[in-house]
Amino acid sequence: MKKFLYMIVATLMFASGLFVFGGCAEQTNLGVVELPYYDEEDEKTDYNNSLFYRNDLLETGADPCVIKVTEGEYKDWFFLYGTTDTASCTAYACWKSKDLSNWQAVSICFSPESASWGQASLWAPGVIYDPSDGKYYLFYSAQNSASGYYKTKYLGMAVSDSPAGPFVQYTGVNGNGDEITLGDPIFDIRKAADAPFFQTDYAKETESYKKNTSFIDACPFIDSDGSKYLYMCRSRNAHSSNIISVVKMTDWATPDYSTYTELTTLDRTTLGGSIRPERSETKINEAPFMTERNGKYYLTFSINATIDPEYAVMQAVGDSPMGPFTKVQESEGGLVIGIDYMNNEWDHVLCCGSHAFVMDGDEMWIVYHQDRNRASEGLSGVGSNNRGFACDRVNWVTNQNGLEVLKANGPTTSPQPLPSSYTGYKNLAREAKVTATRTVDGTTTDIDEATCKLLNDGLVRFHEIDIIDEFYAEGVVAVKLTFDDYVTARSLVIYNSCMFDSAFYRVARIDFGFRKEIDGKMCYGTARINDMYYNLEKYSQLDTGVMRPGAPLIAEFDELQINSVTITFVCPDGQENIGVSEIMLMGK
Template identity: 30%
Template sequence: MDFLLTDKRITMFKWWFFILLLTTGTMLHAQQASDILKAPKTVLAGVYADPHIVVFGNKFYIYPTTDGSEGWMSDYFTCWSSKDLVKWKNEGTILNLKKDLTWATERAWAPAIAQKNGKYYYYYSADVNIGVAVSDQPTGPFKDPLGKPLIPKGSFKGQMIDPMVFVDDDGSAYLYFGQGNCNMVKLNEDMISCDLSKVVVITPQGYNEGPFVFKRKGKYYLTWSEYDTRDPRYSVAYATSDSPMGPFVKAVGDPVLKGKGLVQGAGHHSLVQVPGRDEWYIVYHRFRIPDGNGYNRETCISPMRFDDHGDIQPVDVFEQVKSVKIK
């Protein structure tokens, strides 16, 4: 009799345990659905990565990598514009590798843009080379002035990708680039050539890719992405210097941008200052929500702030961006 009673208790326990598991699973699913609804909004419709943001005139522009293919095999670049950082317009394709280049057909990655001499200079990765294109308008179309890469693959250690150009107050322009190694070289006045024998390696500790340089209150900031873009830990760190050529001293502490909760793989960023104000925003990609990964990423914007010493404060990836007008 005691055996039968114990057996019944075991059976009842199994049923209660099953019900508990079912209830817990339902609650977790509901919580996940709720979290997804609360996720910060993306700014570009679709999957786009490696966004480069800039201000030209009274508009913001974003130049991203077209995402969504395993191995990142896109063959074209687009441009997006906005008057308020919230609503974005797709300006269409501005450079098509298969149509506009003779030396590369795929792997169109991580562009950047700079304005000088009354023209717009567009720097990009194509087949693991770095190219440059020129246009009279920020929305293109852009044309290849060289008929060859600006920096061919294999020129230096690491991959020849992720170009970024910083134009200083005196008009001098500097090109930063590289995966695995962070390289830097001063561009010639024409913005489409440089002396490769003068390339300097400035790789900071933890650097992987995606360099971006900006200047604030006389201080130069070198920012970059750590880990791999397919890694949920992908994040952004920074260093500072008194010169655009370094040496750069890495900031102490945690990354200034990293994922949290359902936001994963937050990195490969760029920064923009609202003209006339000490107001800054960081644009970056994350794994698509839901079900994203290193090949399916989406573009977001978050406010970025500094303390009284000029140190970058940790970015809240859940803070929504409000409408910003350029006066």
């Protein structure tokens, strides 16, 4: 990726105590001064990748699992494992990164031995670090070619002392007394035939138990009490659809087969229920991931085929890691990330799913794959299995029923702020008091507090059906962020409306109330940016009137101590109002 050529050093002379004006002399009020900035839009220079990232899908692969290493040689590195198309799915590569965007290839971390039961179709690895023994466990699916087994996909497990591998396939006698050799997967559905789940009327009616059932997409999970679980996808071999199931693990080599149970029914919100989800699932619930928060368990999973542009991540919620789970309807915040199926004219992103969540300090991220076949880049816009890794921020949002749900600020294809742990700059707007006024026909009125709070809640709206609201106002709109004390600002990020008819075209003025020590004297003034234009041609489809949501207007500048910022928008003639989805002020 191109490194940013710092364009504005010549005009921002902070180091010498100057700010496009001379010394402070005897006065402390500098009045209004021009603030040079960079908008991340220069075609030659590109964006500053020390502050921002963009999902350019540079690394080939799919089905990412990401962990952040907390100790040892790779402490504070993120490690990514995924379906490795470049190895023809016969091995797994791993990558490392400090910022979740720029990935460095580390190694082929697992390649089955020649005597292993699974040599082909190694898909969707799930990796977990277990602090109880200090080891890393890699669960995987592969096509079984060993004698004594059906020629279908089974689950295996390999172990390493390092996140970089090499991972070695587990062999030995497990807690069930089963001898696991290189020719044996770690999970065999035949040994679960007597599980209570298979004795239920539902399991009998749906023929859930079949000896040649296929499994993929293993996801290990450790609960807060130390209990271990393995989630998986029962895939289409003996059955006509993919669904999610789980088994409790005595240890990582020992499934408690008596606990095996299915967790989802295709196109139903509950197991065996009658209520349909609002978004069609077309034969597939797959790629599970488990998250716990405040005593609730969030089963996130992908729906539709991986080459379907509407491949997306949804969520179901339960009170136990074993379920039962209820899928959250899209109108209640059930979509975690995916395209807007109500507006299927999106041309800039497709096939967003098969994911993992990872915490980085206070920030939560989703890492997932997108298809590269973007119509906005002159390609067909049809899913092609030519996939690359992407990431976006995730927030917890309380829906209209009082339930917390996961919502991603994505999917994005435009520059976004990098993780705060990497840049040293966090979103200070969350700490500001936000006020706003509208001026219509010469009359200025205050905008209510609840509406103003939509501007710094950390949430960006992407979809027509969404529990995320945007700020809307008419006329000349002045938004002010005020801080209790001076903060150090580095960039301002303003997210446009996701609705084309409410998009702003221009920010008329941005005023920063700042202070600067010059010649040993503290000086104060207003640093101003005039007339920033939003690149509507790049971030919307002008011919169809469809936004490419999540693309912000960015002003990057040298560090500046400020205690306020006022942003003035002017609603275009003939437009009812302007919408702003979110304002972020990156600083420290």
